[in-house]
Amino acid sequence: MTEPIGASTRSVKAVSSQKVPGQPVAPPLVPATTYHLASDATEGLDFYSRVSNPTARQAESALAELEGAASALVFGSGMAAITAALRVLAAPGATVVVPADGYYQVRTYATEYLVPLGVTVREATSAQMCDAAEGADVVLAETPANPGLDVVDLPRLAAICRARGARLLVDNTTATPFGQQPLALGADLVMASATKALSGHSDLLAGYVAGLDAELMAAVARERLLSGPVLGVFEAWLLVRSLGSAGLRHERQCHNALALATVLAEHPAVRSVRYPGLVSDPAYAVAAAQMQRFGGLVSIELADAAAVHHLTERSELLVAATSFGGIHTSADRRARWGDPVSDGFVRISLGIEDTADVLADFTRALG
């Protein structure tokens, strides 16, 4: 197929094996940690599974294809992937910008582990990112930002980083590669948690780094080899199995998210709604220019914490839980984790339930 293909087709193709007669259609799980060696040569061979193994490589080639990368490396969690990329690029003396309105544990890591190494860490919100990139060596952007869902103009930020010789890392967790492809927009590396929509069943932790620059990816591979935060083969296999349906699940999640955001924007109990796919959202123009899908997360503000509890207790579909991207619609009151948001702020992760049922459930529960 040479013409552009859709996201669900990309998902299925990414996990499809070569059409070799007698070979399995579904990807096999290879749990072996060690492999026969014929001679002293190890180049291009699997020999020890902390370095590479056939199951992880299947996940890596699928993720590379989805991200439009030359290669990808899987890790035991999203945090393992993000911190590996930071360790490779944030040398002592460097200035690193991290999102002030993004996933809180990334800035906690930067403060607790990079600052003592002599790295200067600056925090910037999505709106401040482009200005904060001036004079930085490494810029880590997360867009849409979790949990506020503000959007960073990636082509603009990439141009600033390129002009200043800074490296741009993009956390693609909330968007997924079906929603946006940061490497095509100018990022040096893309990192993400595959624990969310890509695996999609709330039953495995995984992360990855993907890139186009072979030297940079080799440095990330070396970091992973020496620090060892690899993805277990069973999780790698589950991830490959899940990736085949990820494009389809994500389509429903995005559809549900837009439908819910549209309804909640008019609801009297809802003080504000953020969804980058709502035409009225302040980030819509930037999002529409760089995203193919606007994602499965919607953030809303209710009156207070009690109103959020009331919503989750009265709802029959909504699961009160952290994390996101799973098949169930779920809600997380982010103030509980210390995010800089109001007590009534709730991040909703849309599942794959029928749209009409989700809308009816929310309307009843908020009522």
Ligand SMILES: Cc1ncc(COP(=O)(O)O)c(C=O)c1O
């Ligand atoms: C945007 C973002 N990046 C990274 C992570 C970390 O991923 P993991 O929990 O797989 O380590 C999360 C987790 O919630 C996240 O929301």
